[in-house]
Amino acid sequence: MESISTKSKMIRYIAASAFMLISIPLLSQEPIFDGHVHIWEGETSVKTYLEEVESSGGTITKFGGIHMAMQGKLEETKRKNDELIALSKEYPLLPICSVHPFDGEAAMAELERIAGLGVKVIKLHPHKNSMDFDVTDERVTALCKKAGELGVAILMDNASIVPGDCQKLFDLALRCPKTNFIFAHMGGMDFRFWNILPLARTAEGLLGNNIYFDISATLVLMAGSPLEEEFVWTMRNVGMDNILLGSDFPQFTLKQATDALDRLDLTPEEKQKIRYGNAKKLLFPEED
Numbered sequence: 001m002e003s004i005s006t007k008s009k010m011i012r013y014i015a016a017s018a019f020m021l022i023s024i025p026l027l028s029q030e031p032i033f034d035g036h037v038h039i040w041e042g043e044t045s046v047k048t049y050l051e052e053v054e055s056s057g058g059t060i061t062k063f064g065g066i067h068m069a070m071q072g073k074l075e076e077t078k079r080k081n082d083e084l085i086a087l088s089k090e091y092p093l094l095p096i097c098s099v100h101p102f103d104g105e106a107a108m109a110e111l112e113r114i115a116g117l118g119v120k121v122i123k124l125h126p127h128k129n130s131m132d133f134d135v136t137d138e139r140v141t142a143l144c145k146k147a148g149e150l151g152v153a154i155l156m157d158n159a160s161i162v163p164g165d166c167q168k169l170f171d172l173a174l175r176c177p178k179t180n181f182i183f184a185h186m187g188g189m190d191f192r193f194w195n196i197l198p199l200a201r202t203a204e205g206l207l208g209n210n211i212y213f214d215i216s217a218t219l220v221l222m223a224g225s226p227l228e229e230e231f232v233w234t235m236r237n238v239g240m241d242n243i244l245l246g247s248d249f250p251q252f253t254l255k256q257a258t259d260a261l262d263r264l265d266l267t268p269e270e271k272q273k274i275r276y277g278n279a280k281k282l283l284f285p286e287e288d
C-alpha cells in the first residue's frame with residue numbers, strides 16, 4: 001500500500017514539476033505592448049527605456065515611441081519622424097510620429113509621406129506647453145480626417161488639463177468617424193465622462209467604433225484608490241476591446257503600469273486584451 005501511495009505522490013510531483021516547467025516560460029513570455037513611451041532623445045531614450053524595463057524584471061514585446069511636432073519646425077519634425085522610423089527597424093518600437101495641425105499643407109504632405117513609410121499612428125497634444133492648439137480648430141479636424149483616409153490613427157492627449165477636453169475630443173471623434181482615435185489617459189480625473197459611450201452607442205448612426213483609450217498614468221493613480229471600482233466599471237463601459245496599456249515613460253515606468261493593472265479586479269482575458277491584444281488588432285494586425 002505504502003509503495004502505491006509513494007508512487008502516486010511521485011507521479012503527482014512529476015506532473016506538478018512538468019506543469020511548472022511549462023507554465024513559467026509561458027508566463028514570462030506573455031506579450032506586452034506599451035503604447036506610450038516618450039522618445040525625447042532618439043536612441044538614448046530607447047536604451048534608457050529598455051534598460052529600465054529589464055532592470056525591473058519586466059519584458060516588453062513592442063512599445064510605441066512618441067514624438068510631438070512643434071509648429072513651424074518642419075525640418076525638425078521630418079528629422080524626428082525619420083529617426084523614429086529608423087529606430088523601428090532596430091528595436092521593437094512602433095513609430096508614433098507627429099505633424100503640427102497648424103502647419104497646413106506642409107503637415108498634410110508630411111502625414112502622407114510618413115503614412116507611405118508605414119506609420120500607423122501619430123501623436124497630437126493640445127496643451128500650451130506641448131503642441132499648443134485648440135482641438136476645435138478646423139485645421140485639427142482636417143488633419144484628423146486626412147489621417148483616417150490614410151489609415152493612420154491619432155493618439156491624442158486626454159488628461160483633461162485643458163477645459164472641456166473630453167467634450168471636445170468626443171465631438172472630434174464624431175466629426176471624423178473614419179479615423180481611429182486613442183485618447184491618452186482616458187480623461188484623467190474626468191474619466192467618468194466617458195461613461196457616456198454606452199449611451200451614445202444606442203443612438204443609431206451617431207458613433208463609429210473609433211474611440212480607444214490608453215490608460216497610462218491614470219491607471220497608476222486609480223489602482224488602490226477609493227475610485228478603483230468606478231474606474232473598472234468605466235473600463236467595461238467604454239469597452240474592454242477599446243483599452244490599451246501605456247506607461248507614459250519617463251514620467252512613469254512600465255512596471256508601475258503592469259503592477260497597477262494586475263491589481264485591478266479584471267479577468268485574465270480582459271487583462272490580456274489590455275496588455276497586448278487590443279493594440280495588436282488596432283495598430284499591427286499583420287505582425288505575428
Ligand SMILES: [Zn+2]
Pocket residue numbers: 036038248
Ligand atoms: Zn505622455
